[in-house]
Structure formats: C-alpha cells, structure tokens
Amino acid sequence: MHCESGLYLRLYANPPEYLFLFDECTGIQALSRCAPDLYRNDHSQSRESHYNRNGTTNLIAFMHHGTGKVFGRCVTTHDTEKFIQVFLEHVRLQPKDKPLHYICDNYSTHYSQKVCEKVAELCNISSPKFNNGTERRKWLQSEDKRIVIHFLPFHGSWLNMIEIWFGILKEKTLDQGWFENTQALIIGIYDFIATWNDHYSHSFEWNYTGEGLQAVSVRRFNRLLKNECDQIDCSFLKSQLLLMKNIGSLYRERIPDEDWLYLTTLVKEKKTFIQDIITNSKKPKVKKWTHEAFIQLNEFLKLI
Template sequence: MLFTPAGVQSGVVVWFFTCSLTMVRRWGGATEESAQLLDGKRSGRPVLFTESVHLRLIAFYCQCPLPGCRSWSVRWATHYFNEHIEIIGRRISPSTVHRVISARSLRPHRVRYFLHITDPLFFPKMERLIQLYREPPQHLFCFDECSGVQALERIGVEIVTDHGVKIEFEYKRHGTRDFLSIMDVGSGKVFGRATENHRQETLVEFFTEHVNQQPKDAVLHYICDNLAGHSTELLCRSVAQLSGVPYPPLKRAQQRRQWLESDEKRIILHFTPYHGSWLNQVEIWFGIMGMKCLKGRSFASGDELGLAMTAFCATWDEHFAHPFRWTYTGKGLAEKVVSRFTEWLLLQHKQMKRGFLQKQLLLISNLRRDYWQDVPLKRWQDLHKVLADSGDYLQQIIDGCKKTQQALVVLLDELSAEFQSKRCCVK
C-alpha cells in the first residue's frame, strides 16, 4: 500500500513480499478509494457479546449477589443470567460464560489460605535468621513440635491396584500424639520424641535432654517460634542452670524472650517473627514426615502412631539426613507488604479491625525507616495517596484509639517528609 502510490511496479512488490499479483492490486485499489485502512465487510454472524457485555458479566460473576453464597459455578451463573436478562441483555450459554471468564484467567471460586505479616519487627527478625542460615555457627538447631497428630484407624482393608493404593474413607479415632523435634542445621539429623502432650514440663525435659548431649562448653543456638511454652519461667530457669548463669525472675513473656535471646550465656534462643514460623527449617522436615510416614497410614492406637514417627526419625537420621539448602532472601517481600496494604485500603473492607490496622501502620513505618529503597517509589506514593484519601474509613476503624491514631499520624508525617526531602511530587 505504501509502494504502489510511490510508483513502484506491481511486479517488484510481488517479488519483495512474495505474494500474489491479485493481492497487490486489491490493496492498491483500496488505498486509492480511501486513505483510511479499514477492514472490509465480512460474511458471518455479527458479534453478540460485545466488550461492554463481557465487562458486566465479569463484574457480576466475581461478585456473587445471591444471599448466603460466597461464590457460584458457571452453571449457576448462567441460570441466574438467563433469569435476569437485564444484566447482559440476552440469554447466554455456560460455554460462553466459561470462555469469557477463562480469557481473563479469573478463578473467583478458588479459595487459598495465606499468612500476612503482622509483626512490626518482622523484617529485622527475618534478616537475623537468614544470616544464621547463611553463616551458621557450629551448633545451630531448629526446635519445634508437630502437635495434634491424629491416630486414625481405617475400618476397611486397603486395596493395592495398578494405579496406587486405595484406603477406606471411614476411620476410628485413637487420640493424638505430639512429636517434638530438634534438627541440626549442619547435618539435617533430627533428635525427636513422640509425646502425649507438649506442656511446658514435657518441653523442658526434652530440651534439657538434647542440651546434655552437646559438648559442655559449646555455645548452642536454637531457632524456635513464639509458642508460649518456649518462653516460660520453667524454661528460663532450666536454660540458666544449663548455662551456669543467674536468672533474674521476669514476669512478662516478652521480657523472658529478650533474656533467652541475649548472648550473655552459652544457650541462645532465636525466635521467629509472628506469622513467620515458616522460617524455621524443621518445618520442612515435618512436611517430609507427613508425606513419607503419615499419609495414608492406619494406626490402631496412639502408641502405634508414636512408634511410627519415632521409627521414621531414626530412618531419616540413618539413611536420608542432609542439610537443607536455604535460598530464600526476602527479596520483594517489603514491596508485597506495602502493595497489599494499599489494596486493602482501596477496598475499604469491613473486616479491617483496629488491632490489625495498628500493627500494619507500625510495620509500614518500620519499612519506611529501614527498607525504603527495597520498595519502588511508585508504591510509596500510592500508599500515601490512599492513606490521605481514606480519612473517614480509617477514623471509623480507629474509633478514638490514641495509639492507632498516633501510628497513622506518624506514618503520614514520615511519608510526607520523605517525599519532600526527595522533592517527589505526589498527585
């Protein structure tokens, strides 16, 4: 179309584009009739569902309006659309609904769990643990308990087929067992014990037994979560006795955790952040035990379950123990936290509670202070704008709480000062 008006011979155009002479002449004639490049009329049925219809369908499908229903299937949605023609203007088939939804990769019927960060000090705690994994001391252990494992006895006999094993659905309960575990990060070996409970006396006895197996003058590091039993008065006294240091009685759990984390003794505990138990490597081993030892098994008693877990622990240590290669660095996590909080504020969801909001504001303030460069500037600008525009929504949640109000004011002032110092224009 460009060559023909310029005087280029049609034969040259055919040779250059390797197309037919008929095509060259047809497009050349279309250019002479109109300067616009418009598609000619085609045969076939006109489009029934335009883009605006698609958008209305998607909006309705992703926000199920039926009372008591969180989501609906394609067939339910089709039935509802055909009963209420005014929504999209005409009847529709299930295949069309499925095609429109699938084209946008939308799956509103799927529900998955996630664990959001709520600890204001999550990132410095996470970095400390990652540093331990990168440069582990000689004696580094991960301590945790797999609690409430059910001893289920299948009523029927399992069936072995060419495609796997079939197990009876019906079962009989025989109570639960806990499995206490301390994993050596350097070797991957696990010191474990099956118990009927994980009360503080049981935990301290198990912990003391492991410490006594280590060299008497060695500095021992233990990574554990924030379970109440990991910071009891009894555990603190035991750690002090095993370390040969005095213990000043402390009433608050937070004070006891700080004392357990201090490096003024040879036994040092490192606590994961709240909602950060996945940073404990022994959780990986619990997953392996669940797949290799517990899945599909039938246990006639709690003792049989305990023996099975103990036997698996011994098998692991003898044949399969190996250190896990830790590769997680936390990259991108700070940006995800800021983006998700911004999205929640935009939605103005009624599930946002004051305590949760206060923790998020403190968390974002800490990110602003220590991890500003890890979050793109656009994310900070979006958050600042949403905070400034969501005054009524936030005040409704705060409801006069001075601590939450102060956290909000401090964050807004910090963001404004940060933008002003960098001469950023926030629209």
C-alpha cells in the same frame, strides 16, 4: 512479618556449629481406615476415604541445621512444663562447652519466665525478672550467654526449616500409616525419626534471599486496607502497622514510590476503618498496643 527475616536468612547462610530448629507438631491424629488399601495393576493406590479417629499426640522436634538429624519426643500436652522437659533433654545431649543456638517461632510457651529461668540455670547465670514477653524474647536472643534462642518474625513460621521436615514426616509416615491407637502412632513416628537419622538425614539448602519481600508486604497491606476487609483481627492489624513502620525505617529504598505513597494515602483515608477494628477488639491489652502502633505509624508517615 517483621523485617528481621533478613537476620534468619543470614543465620542460615553462616550457621553456628550447633544451630537447631525446633517446633511443635500438634494434634497429630491416629487414623485407621474403614477398609484396607487396594492396588491397581499399574501399582497406583486406592484408599478408602472413611476413617476412624483413635486419639492424638503432639511432637516436639529439634533438627540440627548442619546434618538434618532430628531429635523428637511425643507428648500428651505441649505446655510450658512439657516443653522445658524436652528442651532440657535435648540440651543435655549436646557438648557442655559449646554455644547452642536455637530457632523457633513466637509461641508463648517458648519464652515464658520459666523458660528464661531454665536457660539461665543451664548457662550458670542468674535469671532477671521481666515485665513482659518482649523483654523475655530480647534476653533469650542475647548472645552473651551459652544458649541463645532466636525468635522468628511474627507470621514468619515458614522461615523455620523444620517445617520442611514435618512435611516429609506427614508424606512418608502419617499419611501412609494405619494407626489403631496412639501408641501405634508414636511408634510409627519414632521409627521414622530413627530411619531418617540413620539413612536419609541431610541439611536443607535455603536459597531464598528475601529480595522483594518488603515491597510485597506493603502492597498486600495496601490491598487489605483498600478493600476494608472486616475479617482483620486486631492483633494482626497491630503487627502489620508495626511492620509498615519498620519497613519504612529500614528498607524504604526498596519500596517503589507509588506503593509507599499509596500506603500513606490509605492510612489517612482508612483512619475510621482502622479505628473501628481497634475499638471493637475485646482484648484490652491488644486494643492498647494496636492503638499505640497506629499512632507510631502515623507519626512516622508525618500524618499527625
């Protein structure tokens, strides 16, 4: 996870008036059990483990940080067009003269060129043309326009508070429901959203400060390199190499010397292992980006 986690923790601590967290909950299954639930004398529940699958739906949901109220739409797909449709519906429900801030993960649908064009249209400004996703994310996060989309660090979806609400939805409705078809499932989800907003919605208090996270990240990467884990994906390796460089640039004083020295030693000793992961990648762009990240880290560690 990148070091920008501190930015989001500060954003939660001092939130704008209109701060929303959104994400997709995909592949929600409409399940019906093969036999009804039974209840024992002590009121505990006995549930049949066998079930029928009756279709799926996807939920795109937005939660207001200050109130916990949720806006959600069930959709058959969660591609760019459908996301823009739901996003546009949400924006139009907000005051037209207020800045809107959104927090989301790095799913590519959230920062496509079409999303940039729609945000520009809603802000009454022209939309630049971008060469890549990095440029699009940077522009969407810029605060010189009415709508700002803040992207969580890679591998940092747990920082999105709406994941807490998804857990409540699962516990209270999805795990308890009996859905003969997708329409029954959708009705159940919408009923829960309405009940939540009317009676139970509240803001979630975020107490985690991120203290110690950088040192934990370094030690974890050290263990992966030490054990030469052959399941390491090249994209994941790229993000970890960049993460180590960012940690060293911004938070070196928070890392115990023995952990940082061990990282330097492992990057040097495991050079062949790292290069093999890059060489064996079947994605040319990922291979190129990971190779560049490896060079950057080596330069930062003064190994080349």
